[in-house]
Amino acid sequence: MIRKEMIAMLLxxxxxxxxxxxxxxxxxxxVAFGGKYRIIDFPLSNCINSGIDTVGVLTQYQPLRLNTHxxxxxxxxxxxxxxxxxxxxxxxxxDNSEWYSGTANAxxxxxxxxxxxxxxxxxxxxxxxxxxxxxxxxxxxxxxNHADVTIATMPVPLSEASRFGIVIADEDKKxxxxxxxPKEPRSNLxxxxxxxxSWKVLKEALYAMKDQSGCDFGKHIIPYCHSKxxxxxxxxxNGYWKDVGTLGSYWEANMELIDLIPEFNLYxxxxxxxxxxxxxxxxxxxxxxFVERSIIGEGSEIFGExxxxxxxxxxxxxxxxxxxxxxxxxxxxxxxxxxxEKSIIAEGCTIGSNVxxxxxxxxPNKLNASIYSFGLVTIGEDSVVPDNVSIGKNTAISxxxxxxxxxxxxxxxxxVIIKAGDVI
Amino acid sequence: xxxxGIILAGGNNSRMQELSNKRAIAAMPVGGSYRxxxxxxxxxxxSHIQTVAVLTQYSARSLNEHLSSSKWWDFGRKQGGLFVFxxxxxxxxxxxxxxxxxxxxxxxxxLKKRHEPYVIITSGDCVYKMDYNKVLDYHIEKKxxxxxxxxxxxxxxxxxxxxxxxxxxxxxxxEFEEKPMVSRSNTVSAGIYVVRRRQLIExxxxxxxxxxxxxxxxxLIRYKNMKQIYGYKMKEYWNNIATVExxxxxxxxxxxxxxxxxxxxxxxxxxSKVDDLPPAKYNVGSDVHNSLIASGCIINSKVxxxxxxxxxxxxxxxxxxxxxxxxxVYIGDNTHIENCIVExxxxxxxxxxxxxxxxxxxxxxxxERYVL
Numbered sequence: 001m002i003r004k005e006m007i008a009m010l011l012x013x014x015x016x017x018x019x020x021x022x023x024x025x026x027x028x029x030x031v032a033f034g035g036k037y038r039i040i041d042f043p044l045s046n047c048i049n050s051g052i053d054t055v056g057v058l059t060q061y062q063p064l065r066l067n068t069h070x071x072x073x074x075x076x077x078x079x080x081x082x083x084x085x086x087x088x089x090x091x092x093x094x095d096n097s098e099w100y101s102g103t104a105n106a107x108x109x110x111x112x113x114x115x116x117x118x119x120x121x122x123x124x125x126x127x128x129x130x131x132x133x134x135x136x137x138x139x140x141x142x143x144x145n146h147a148d149v150t151i152a153t154m155p156v157p158l159s160e161a162s163r164f165g166i167v168i169a170d171e172d173k174k175x176x177x178x179x180x181x182p183k184e185p186r187s188n189l190x191x192x193x194x195x196x197x198s199w200k201v202l203k204e205a206l207y208a209m210k211d212q213s214g215c216d217f218g219k220h221i222i223p224y225c226h227s228k229x230x231x232x233x234x235x236x237x238n239g240y241w242k243d244v245g246t247l248g249s250y251w252e253a254n255m256e257l258i259d260l261i262p263e264f265n266l267y268x269x270x271x272x273x274x275x276x277x278x279x280x281x282x283x284x285x286x287x288x289x290f291v292e293r294s295i296i297g298e299g300s301e302i303f304g305e306x307x308x309x310x311x312x313x314x315x316x317x318x319x320x321x322x323x324x325x326x327x328x329x330x331x332x333x334x335x336x337x338x339x340x341e342k343s344i345i346a347e348g349c350t351i352g353s354n355v356x357x358x359x360x361x362x363x364p365n366k367l368n369a370s371i372y373s374f375g376l377v378t379i380g381e382d383s384v385v386p387d388n389v390s391i392g393k394n395t396a397i398s399x400x401x402x403x404x405x406x407x408x409x410x411x412x413x414x415x416v417i418i419k420a421g422d423v424i
Numbered sequence: 425x426x427x428x429g430i431i432l433a434g435g436n437n438s439r440m441q442e443l444s445n446k447r448a449i450a451a452m453p454v455g456g457s458y459r460x461x462x463x464x465x466x467x468x469x470x471s472h473i474q475t476v477a478v479l480t481q482y483s484a485r486s487l488n489e490h491l492s493s494s495k496w497w498d499f500g501r502k503q504g505g506l507f508v509f510x511x512x513x514x515x516x517x518x519x520x521x522x523x524x525x526x527x528x529x530x531x532x533x534x535l536k537k538r539h540e541p542y543v544i545i546t547s548g549d550c551v552y553k554m555d556y557n558k559v560l561d562y563h564i565e566k567k568x569x570x571x572x573x574x575x576x577x578x579x580x581x582x583x584x585x586x587x588x589x590x591x592x593x594x595x596x597x598x599e600f601e602e603k604p605m606v607s608r609s610n611t612v613s614a615g616i617y618v619v620r621r622r623q624l625i626e627x628x629x630x631x632x633x634x635x636x637x638x639x640x641x642x643x644l645i646r647y648k649n650m651k652q653i654y655g656y657k658m659k660e661y662w663n664n665i666a667t668v669e670x671x672x673x674x675x676x677x678x679x680x681x682x683x684x685x686x687x688x689x690x691x692x693x694x695x696s697k698v699d700d701l702p703p704a705k706y707n708v709g710s711d712v713h714n715s716l717i718a719s720g721c722i723i724n725s726k727v728x729x730x731x732x733x734x735x736x737x738x739x740x741x742x743x744x745x746x747x748x749x750x751x752x753v754y755i756g757d758n759t760h761i762e763n764c765i766v767e768x769x770x771x772x773x774x775x776x777x778x779x780x781x782x783x784x785x786x787x788x789x790x791x792e793r794y795v796l
Contacts, residue, residue, distance in 0.1 A: 035703035036719075074495065075698070258705075266702035267722065277698050281688040282456030282718040282731070284679075292710055297703040298457070298719050299688060313703075 002082060004054050004117040006139055006196070008047050009110070011103050012040055012127035013060030018246045020371045021380030021398040022346055023062075024420065029127030030065040031250075032329040032347060034257050034266060035297040035310050038069055039244060040127045041275045044076045044085070049271050050135040052123065054083035056113050058106045060090055060099060075276045088113060102214040104221045108206040114199070122202050124195040124217060130253055130264065131192075131241040132271050138196060141235045148201040148230035149222065151175065152194035154237045164190035165218050167234045175232040178222065189234055191218065192241060201230060240264040248374035251344060254310045254327050258293050279313040279330070288319060297330065304334075318353065326358075335387065342393070343377035351379075352387035360392040363414035372396050372416070380420070427560060428504075428540045428621070429468040432524050433461055433548030434481030439585070439667040442788045443765065447486035449666050450478075450548025453733050453750050453768065455678045455687065456718040459490050460665055461548040462696045465497045465506075470692035471556040473544060474504030477534055479527040481511055481520060487548075496697050507534065523637030529628045535621060543624050545639070547615040551674050552662040553687065553694070554616070559656050563618040569651035570623075570644065572597060573616035575662045585667065586612035587640055591655045600645050600653075611655070613640075614662055661686055672765060672784045675731045675748050678716055701734055709740055739774065754793055761787070 016028025023031060029040035040057075047055050055078060059066050066087075072078075073085035088110050090099050100106035107114075107124065114122060121142065123135055133152070142150040153167050161182070168177040168187045179185065195217060197205075205221050212220050226232055240263050244250040256262055266273060279299040285291060286303045294306045297313035304321035311317070312329040318336035326343045334340065335353030342358045345351065358377045365372035372378060372394050379385065380398030389406045391397070392413030399419025403409070411417065433450035440449060450461040461478070468476045476499060480487055494506035509531045511520045521527035528535070528545075535543070542563070544556045554573075563571040574589055588607045590599035601607065617639075619627075627643050636642035644653065661683060665671040677683045687694060701720030706712065710723040717723070720735035725742040732738075732749045739757035747764045755761070756774030763780030764787050766772070771793040778787050 075700075260707055267705070267720070272700055273702075274700050277700075280457050280696055280698065280719075281694075282678075282716040282733075283704060284684060284716055285712045285714070287714040289713065291706045291712060293706065293708055295703045295705045296717075301684075 002117055004083060004119045006052055006121040006123055006135075007054040007056065007083075007114065007117050007119045008043075008052050008123040008125055008135070009107055009114070010040070010043055010047075010055055010057045010125045010127055011106060012057050012066060013063075013100055013106060014126075014128065015061040016128060016245060018371055019250060020247060020368070021378055021383075021396050021418070022247070022250075022344065024380045024398050025062055026065040026381065027059065027061045027063060027127075028245075030062075030069055031244075032312055033130065033244070033250075034254060035295045035312050036277070037273060037275045039130065040066065040069070041076075041273055042130050042132070043125045043127055044070075044078070045271075045273045046131070046133050046135060047123075047125075048076045048078060048274070050133075052135060053078065053080055054117055054119075055085045056088045056110060057085060057127075058088045058100065058110065060106070063087070063089060069276055071276070075274045077274075083117065086113065102212075102216040102220075104206060104209065104215040104217050105212075107202075108210055108215065111203070111206065114203075119199050122197050122199055124197065126193045128245060129192070129241060129243055131237075132239060132264075132273075133194075133237060133241075134271075135194075135196075138194075138235045138237075142196045142198075142233065145173070145233045146231060147196075147233040148198050149225050150196040150233045150235050151222070152192040152237050153189040153234045154192055154241055155188050156190045158185060158188045161185035161188050161190065167191055169234040173234045173236065175226070175234050178226070180218065189236065192237065193218070195222075196235075201225065247344065247371065247376055247378060251327060251342075251374065251376060255308065255325070257295060257310060258308060277313075286319075289317075304336075312347070340377075342375055343379065345379045346381040346383070348382040349379050350384045352385055352389070354388045355385055356390040357385075358393055359390055360413050362393045363412065365394045365396070365414045365416065367396065367416045367418075369394075369414075372414075383420070425472045425474060425557075426540055427473055427542035427544050427556065427618070428535075428538050429464075429473045429476040429556075430528060430543060430545045431461065431464045431468075431476060431478045431548050432527065432545065432615075433478050433487060434484075434521055434524075434527055435547075435549065435666075436482040437666045440671065441668055442767065442786050443668065443671065444483070445788075446483065446767070448480060448482050448484055448548075450480075451487040451490055452549070452665060452671065454551055454665065454675060456675075456716040456731055456733055458694055458696045459487075460551065461487065461490070462497075462694055463551050463553070464546045464548055465499075466692065466694045466696075467546075467552070467554050467556065468544070469497045469499065469695065471544075471554075473556065474499070474501060475507070475538060475540070476504075477507045477509055477531065478548070479509050479521065479531065481527070484510060490697055493697070497695050509534070523642070524639040525628055525631050525642055526637035528624070528639070529632045529637075532625060532628060535625050535628075538621065541621055543619055543621050545617040545619065547664075549666050550615060550662060550664050552614070552658070553660060553692070554658065556616075556618070559616070559618050562656050563654070566595070566654045567652065568654040569619070570647075570653045571618040571656050572644065572653060573614040574611050574655040574657050575614045576657065577610045577612055579610060581610065583607055583610055583612050586664070587615075587644075588612055589655055595655050595657075597648060597653045597655050600640075600648055602640050602645065611657075613644075614658060615664070617644075618656075668765070668784055668786065672748060676729075678731065679714055679729065699734055710738075733768070 012029040078085040281299045300315040303319040320337040329347040338355040340357045384400040391411040396416045494500035499506035704721040718734040733751045750768035766787040771791040
């Protein structure tokens with residue numbers, strides 16, 4: 001009988017609605033990151049680098065990009081005869097068919113998948129963080145403590161602790177209590193949403209809580225285990241970990257890669273990050289180009305000026321164009337004499353010539369000021385921006401736009417044009 | 425597909441100088457992200473040839489490493505696949521490959537076992553894109569015994585390192601000279617041949633019986649008047665990289681927009697082994713013009729009219745000009761490199777100066793690299 005010591009269940013079904021138009025047609029884990037990668041590459045690479053060769057990826061929201069990206073797992077060496085990567089979408093059952101209604105509910109609906117590998121431990125991951133972590137070290141910690149559940153945590157500044165789920169542990173790292181986004185935090189150990197469960201404990205808890213609606217690890221399963229007096233431990237992680245859940249943090253995390261020696265270093269030999277590369281040719285920088293403090297992906301052709309930016313693969317930046325402090329994703333095409341500042345331009349966009357992006361004074365976004373802030377211009381996948389228009393700050397565009405969408409050739413700060421995709 | 429493929433990748437050439445010390449020419453890095461053999465392999469794959477044999481001999485380690493998985497070119501199927509044949513000692517043979525015909529003859533059981541009626545033979549040291557089906561259709565239409573793909577070289581190009589051909593109006597080859605000192609024609613053989621499988625087996629066996637081992641001199645030239653040997657002219661880009669000058673020039677050709685468009689953007693694309701390197705990084709002080717930069721590079725200074733292969737590090741205050749830097753080279757601060765080809769995995773210490781004054785200089789150093 002097949003037996004795996006530890007398998008991973010990677011939750012990748014969320015929309016990530018705080019990324020606005022970026023996730024209009026792709027799930028958050030499939031959003032591009034760092035000029036070459038997608039967010040899900042980080043947990044997947046961590047798995048294979050930690051010796052975990054069996055990974056179930058739970059998908060639900062807009063899974064096409066995710067499915068084609070993962071395929072049979074070749075880039076991560078997860079194409080295995082025994083184990084490997086399996087994409088697990090919700091499915092119809094003879095009774096009680098339902099979507100994944102919560103993180104733990106999604107795992108519960110895939111009980112058969114886990115049973116098939118008869119694991120001793122199950123690692124629960126989410127597909128929306130940027131970090132490098134050796135899960136095997138965490139497993140050693142779990143075993144040493146004879147724990148039932150181990151929660152990965154990281155110290156955060158006490159002033160920011162109220163944004164996180166906080167864990168209160170004793171000197172032996174045994175968890176005494178939790179607080180979800182406490183006003184006055186009693187500890188600075190924030191939960192990273194990464195759990196190792198001993199399989200029997202997880203199975204029992206999932207069955208016990210199966211009728212809980214929207215069953216969630218943080219809200220239901222962990223408190224359930226705690227109330228039953230099981231051994232819960234906090235594993236402390238001290239490396240780089242970034243939640244890229246908002247446009248601001250997503251932009252910041254990309255910009256951090258540009259630093260001379262970035263805190264999160266992709267250039268280390270050790271702990272490589274793998275991804276599916278369908279563009280492999282070298283990039284070309286023309287005689288009139290200028291590129292500084294930037295990273296640029298394969299096959300891009302740069303005829304203009306790029307500063308402090310992250311440019312993906314297969315991007316063209318026309319002559320006389322200036323790009324600053326921006327993220328431009330795979331396959332985007334930028335015309336000539338265009339000025340782009342502090343913008344996020346998603347995959348496959350076409351930006352015309354003589355366009356000005358991210359100019360003028362800031363104004364709160366009219367559609368959703370909490371999503372489209374930080375002064376960013378956000379342009380969703382495959383959008384088109386015509387020639388000779390100006391676009392202000394805190395703006396969002398999705399879909400093919402033409403001159404008529406821009407009164408007097410302008411889109412003032414705080415305005416949006418949504419012509420495609422599911423956007424809140 | 426009606427054909428199988430054979431790629432001749434065993435050769436060495438003294439005109440590559442130190443560059444061929446480390447590897448077979450077919451494993452030479454080309455165009456920033458590729459190896460020379462990727463072009464032939466990708467052409468085979470995009471022509472839907474499912475079974476390809478690569479014949480290797482000289483310094484095959486680097487090549488074997490490159491071919492360690494066939495998935496990059498979409499081979500590795502249940503039907504067909506990629507076969508690498510190194511010379512091997514058998515009951516009735518203990519020779520190395522004594523020539524291109526011998527290399528095929530020693531693997532004749534592979535040829536005999538297949539069922540496809542035709543064989544496409546090509547070399548691993550040419551840079552080109554081709555749909556072999558077009559040559560095959562031409563071959564069948566001409567009722568040829570062998571079809572040789574030919575290329576008209578620009579006037580003034582030295583053709584003395586090629587096989588030079590002359591054809592009659594019907595495109596039948598009436599003259600074939602191997603590496604002539606002086607030549608009346610500037611049409612050269614591109615080293616791509618189409619031949620019926622049974623015909624090839626017959627000719628290989630006969631040559632072997634006569635102790636003749638070279639495909640060009642002992643088969644093509646010898647059979648020229650007896651068999652119907654036709655030329656097929658290709659008009660698209662084609663270059664052989666087997667001398668230092670042509671290797672340099674072929675790489676520099678990729679700086680031209682039309683060459684980049686042809687190889688990098690137009691389908692079918694050229695496939696290669698994926699190295700999982702991060703995107704290239706440009707730090708403060710980087711000033712790059714008219715250059716190709718591959719993934720994994722980190723650049724801190726001036727680079728002009730150059731091709732940087734994968735994972736090249738360029739320190740501060742350097743000038744890299746008109747040069748080709750092969751994979752995984754570390755270039756220390758204040759280094760000046762002009763008109764050079766820097767061998768892969770080199771470590772150049774700070775304050776190094778290299779300049780090819782008369783032609784291209786090959787830089788080959790063996791310094792220790794300190795990993796920080």
